Amino acid sequence: MKHLKPLEKVYQKEQGLSFLRLIIDSLQDIYRSRFLSRQLAERDIKAQYRQSILGIFWAFVTPLATAFVWIFLRSSGTVELTDTGIPYPLFAFTGTLLWSIIIESVNSPITSTNSSKSILSKINFPKEALIVSGVYKVLFNSLFKFLLLLVFVFYFGVGFHPSLLLFPLGILVMVFVGNTIGLLITPIGMLYTDVAKAIKFGFQFLMYITPVVYAVSEKDGLMKTVMEWNPFTPLILTARSLAVGTSPEYLTYFWVVLACCVPLFLLGLVFYRISIPIFVERLSA
Amino acid sequence: MAEEKQKNEVLVEVEGVSKKFCKDLKTSLWYGVKDLWSNVGGNKQERQLRPKEFWAVKDISFQLRRGECIGLIGHNGAGKSTLLKMLNGLINPDAGKITMRGRVGALIELGAGFNPILTGRENIYNNGAILGFTRKEIEEKIEAIIAFAEIEEFIDMPVQHYSSGMKVRLGFGVAAQMEPDILIIDEVLAVGDLGFILKCFKTIDDILPKTAVVFVSHSMPMVSRVCSQIILMERGRAQFQGTEVSKAIDLYYNRFTNNESNEVFNDGSLELEHVELINANSDKVAPDTLLQLKWGDPLALKFSFKLPASKAIPKFSVIIFDKEQRPVAVFEKNTLNSPIRITGDRLVFKLHHPNLQLSKGVYSINISASDMHSGSPKLRINNVLSFQVLHEEEIWQPFLLKTTYESV
Numbered sequence: 001m002k003h004l005k006p007l008e009k010v011y012q013k014e015q016g017l018s019f020l021r022l023i024i025d026s027l028q029d030i031y032r033s034r035f036l037s038r039q040l041a042e043r044d045i046k047a048q049y050r051q052s053i054l055g056i057f058w059a060f061v062t063p064l065a066t067a068f069v070w071i072f073l074r075s076s077g078t079v080e081l082t083d084t085g086i087p088y089p090l091f092a093f094t095g096t097l098l099w100s101i102i103i104e105s106v107n108s109p110i111t112s113t114n115s116s117k118s119i120l121s122k123i124n125f126p127k128e129a130l131i132v133s134g135v136y137k138v139l140f141n142s143l144f145k146f147l148l149l150l151v152f153v154f155y156f157g158v159g160f161h162p163s164l165l166l167f168p169l170g171i172l173v174m175v176f177v178g179n180t181i182g183l184l185i186t187p188i189g190m191l192y193t194d195v196a197k198a199i200k201f202g203f204q205f206l207m208y209i210t211p212v213v214y215a216v217s218e219k220d221g222l223m224k225t226v227m228e229w230n231p232f233t234p235l236i237l238t239a240r241s242l243a244v245g246t247s248p249e250y251l252t253y254f255w256v257v258l259a260c261c262v263p264l265f266l267l268g269l270v271f272y273r274i275s276i277p278i279f280v281e282r283l284s285a
Numbered sequence: 286m287a288e289e290k291q292k293n294e295v296l297v298e299v300e301g302v303s304k305k306f307c308k309d310l311k312t313s314l315w316y317g318v319k320d321l322w323s324n325v326g327g328n329k330q331e332r333q334l335r336p337k338e339f340w341a342v343k344d345i346s347f348q349l350r351r352g353e354c355i356g357l358i359g360h361n362g363a364g365k366s367t368l369l370k371m372l373n374g375l376i377n378p379d380a381g382k383i384t385m386r387g388r389v390g391a392l393i394e395l396g397a398g399f400n401p402i403l404t405g406r407e408n409i410y411n412n413g414a415i416l417g418f419t420r421k422e423i424e425e426k427i428e429a430i431i432a433f434a435e436i437e438e439f440i441d442m443p444v445q446h447y448s449s450g451m452k453v454r455l456g457f458g459v460a461a462q463m464e465p466d467i468l469i470i471d472e473v474l475a476v477g478d479l480g481f482i483l484k485c486f487k488t489i490d491d492i493l494p495k496t497a498v499v500f501v502s503h504s505m506p507m508v509s510r511v512c513s514q515i516i517l518m519e520r521g522r523a524q525f526q527g528t529e530v531s532k533a534i535d536l537y538y539n540r541f542t543n544n545e546s547n548e549v550f551n552d553g554s555l556e557l558e559h560v561e562l563i564n565a566n567s568d569k570v571a572p573d574t575l576l577q578l579k580w581g582d583p584l585a586l587k588f589s590f591k592l593p594a595s596k597a598i599p600k601f602s603v604i605i606f607d608k609e610q611r612p613v614a615v616f617e618k619n620t621l622n623s624p625i626r627i628t629g630d631r632l633v634f635k636l637h638h639p640n641l642q643l644s645k646g647v648y649s650i651n652i653s654a655s656d657m658h659s660g661s662p663k664l665r666i667n668n669v670l671s672f673q674v675l676h677e678e679e680i681w682q683p684f685l686l687k688t689t690y691e692s693v
Contacts, residue, residue: 009374
């Protein structure tokens, strides 16, 4: 009967489990459900492109359009921006494309969970698979953004340089940080739709205090302080530096953000695990 | 010895389980936030009802061993599905404890995870993954699944073009490949055509001896067919619990006693004035209780009609329906030679059957009248009368036939 033992499950009100136990369970479930996560991601990606002619193009539209607007504003002299050190169009394209990866990552846990509402309330499966499938989907879209950025890097004459090889890692870190933030707000975000709306709204403004379409201002002042404190600043700047081969500023802050996100991500997994039954109970009786 | 032990192992153990729900969404969401917070803190304190809450499930306990099947019955909203969700681990109880030993398979929703745009074959993978199969297992079983669902021809067509029956068949085909220790079934068998339902039953019969089954259904014949224990739920509580399945079913039916007769059609040529079950056990008939007959008794019905216009005797068809509104028997129709006469503008007659062999249960009678020659309908009334047949034996088939056995 040894094999039956791990299959025993107890459901009760009290969570007599330690934090550590929950983290281990959660990570085990991520491993166990690796096929499910892939299958879910595959399903969503296939379904998305089978019903579309332009396909992946839609993933680029918003960031490219934003970049074009800023390129136009700058070239027409409507706005005057600090010198970026690299061709401005390249700066703008890298900025908006990387920013879109962050936004997509932050939204991914809530979106994946909400779109599976109907199965969540009917079938018991490792819920972590939803998070992982969300990551897969973000990575899939990011792959094309990455390729597009490579084209830009060569088109604007930056050419190949060794740090370009590390560029994918910069993107991975952004996806990880974005998912951590998304995961932490998912428990509340599933109960109240306000959260998802607030994020959409908030990130529109957040872009302007992050060096997405203009560099961190050189003059001391409120803008500079805010931009330097903003945890997205080192992410964008480091990834961009890796892409265009300049030396990354704020590298220390980059490591700090990454280091903080590891425990926060685990915490997010635990919250998520605990909150799913409550979500099911409140919204799908 | 080991086998013996395996047979007796308790796979499902439910101890004093309760669950509360909130009647108001805004309040419910706010309670959800509070529960989130207290869950993070380990959730030790006892839960009381907060304003606007009610117990959806209260103090349910049972044990289920391998090879046993428990039926959960009760009217809509009695808490059956909530209990199932707790058993399946989808929501946590507010009090009590559930222990599930072994793999749990749930037939609650067939075809979960189907994406309408993708083909049947792709969706087998989606659904299978959600049910916990590995890719290898699905690859091994896919032919069996397609064959079971009988949709070889359409397997590469998008599922959105499937009929609902095809979707269900495909979903069941995947689910039937599970080899669970505990199987939870919720009403899924109500859909699909007869051939499919029979197939489902065969599959369930096959896995029944190896599993512990929790079965929720509104179909009492199905419940009495498969269940060995039963819980009748009423407002979240167990109103009846035990192994006497048909007793619980009777209790369940009594909740729906409906004495209203219902005139479906009347062309105005005749009017039912009175109907009476002559030989009913009338000594203890209070206004609310049912007329009672013993199994094997004769059945005699007295009808009295008023015929304002016509002088022709119509042909009467009297049909007995069971509680599920299935017709179970029809009396022979009257002919021109039947000795019944119109006196004045009245037609009063008695219908007699010598030996009623309907099995224990509650039945109702419908009557219709049509023109003796042309067959055109004159009158139809549903549920003119209901009665109960008494017998000590609990069976679910509609007839218990009088039988003698002889050695030859």
